[in-house]
Amino acid sequence: MKKIKISWLALKNLKRKFIRTFVLLLLVAVVTGTLLSATIFISGMQNALRIGTYRLGADVLVVPEKNESQAKAALLSGEPTSFYMDGDVYDKVKDVEGVKRASTQLFIKPTSFTCCYNVETFLVAFDPSTDFTVTPWLQKKLKKPLADDEVIAGSAMPLMTDDIIPFFGTPFNVAGTLEPTGMKFFDQSIFMTMQAAFEMAEKSKGRSVQPLELEKGKISAVLVQVEDGFTPERVAIRIEHQIEGIKAIASDEVTSTVRRQLAGLLKGILLISAILWILALLMTGFSFYMIVNERQRELGLLRAMGATKTHVFRLIITEAVILSLAGGIAGIVAGGGLLSVSKAVITRNLKLPYLLPSLPVLTELAAGALIFAVITGLLASLLPAVFASSMEPYDAIRKGE
């Protein structure tokens, strides 16, 4: 130490009243942590809702009329199944009023010879160019579009990226894995492109003991997302009315109930966070007012030694910044911990799809929380700092008696 620095002085001051510093730090930590985890939770829920409907992954599912019960079993309990209809159903569905997006899928039930794992696997071929139900669950974005020799594995599959798994005699590279969704349909499935499925079927004739009977151009289902202002039920009725031989299954009532409950929950969390924040602001502000008040003489002495108003202002503000920075970091760490615990609980108990925002977004949110904490500290200490720096030195020294 050569010269004394103001930041060093601020640190020494904070250590002086250790308990008070600790309590304030804890307060900032709690507020930051709550706010951050609430934000992440909310954006996670919004992510999940944006992806599509809670169980089906779509508002309406269009399947062959005679396979309705199989389709429901596949989607609700992930039971492997196979059924096919003509590909032109997709073009017809797309044009129905109220349909915002549509994407095709092909369900393939692998034979026991094709897979070497104990877990019951369901093969699903999808169209990556129109898909809105599968890829949003990806743990990490794929580096490049899914190739025809690649698959995506559900979270319950004992597979990792770059593993190789054969189906019907054709080996596939695992290009990515999905987040746990709480839905067997996603968690216990392997996803590949439509093109890959057709090629696999073609090759299976020569390679596989039990070849896959799949005609090119066939599909199993069309998944539909409806436009805002349309209910799934209405669009489903329209589709059934306009297209022959199909069944349009609307997402059940559960979805909208869940959405409503969630909205209420989010509002509650936001309200609590806001109240907590105002409380923290007031408490920190009051504490800093006390800090300044009981140190009046000392601050006056600093002025007598040649500290300018700016020096005094900086000293108080620096104390607040150090405090809120430390509190903010503690809060982010604690909030992160809380979140990873709650993630498991939410997915398991509520059976709600729950998606954590991506790492860059998480980093951004954490940085935002830190900035927020520091701003809180700055706000709380601003008035006390102004008050401290505007005192006349002689007055400050006298009043401190």
Added chain:
Amino acid sequence: MIEVSDIVKSYSIGGQALKAVDHASFTVQQGEIISVIGHSGSGKTTLLSLVGGLTKPDSGKVIVDGTDIWSLDDNSRSHFRNRNMSFIYQFSSLIPTLTSLENILLPTAFGDFPGDVRAYAEELIERVGLKEKTNAYPSHLSGGQQRRIAIARAFINRPSVVLADEPTGDLDEETEQDIIRLFSEMNGALKTTFIIVTHNKEIAGQAARQLRMSNGILTGAA
């Protein structure tokens, strides 16, 4: 050199104006030691604060080493204090969380201090005879030792003026003598000007000149 001309400072207490310092004028030459005596409440501390730029006079001028300190803005006045002046108080003015050495270095936080300030601080601590207390905290020092550290701190900026407000108050006689000796040593070595407020007749007598305050009016000034 300090030139004080016609300064007035009044407070209104319960609607009544109280002249704490009433048209005081005096001059102190560089290197002079003068004392200010007077009853409690006569305005000694107020006078010192006016000279030191800590409280603004209602009227009058204070010129220190050619600078009219009350014509400066607050920032410049602070810098001026940091470079040219020091204060010593009757009460303990050390920061409890800083060691002796850190307390002595405290003024360096607020200005440019060229050279090895740490070495100089150590030299000062030796001068006041507390080398072994360099890293001790104020709570581990006696009242007299604390005062000596405060005196050492007063010299870290090699001030041209030291304003001491009852620097030996509530200290025993021996320590009192130590401090007076220290002042004259510093005065001899650095040609520092001292204005010492004191109740103690003996100390006042040792000064080259004596000013007397009574009800805000200064007498004995040349």
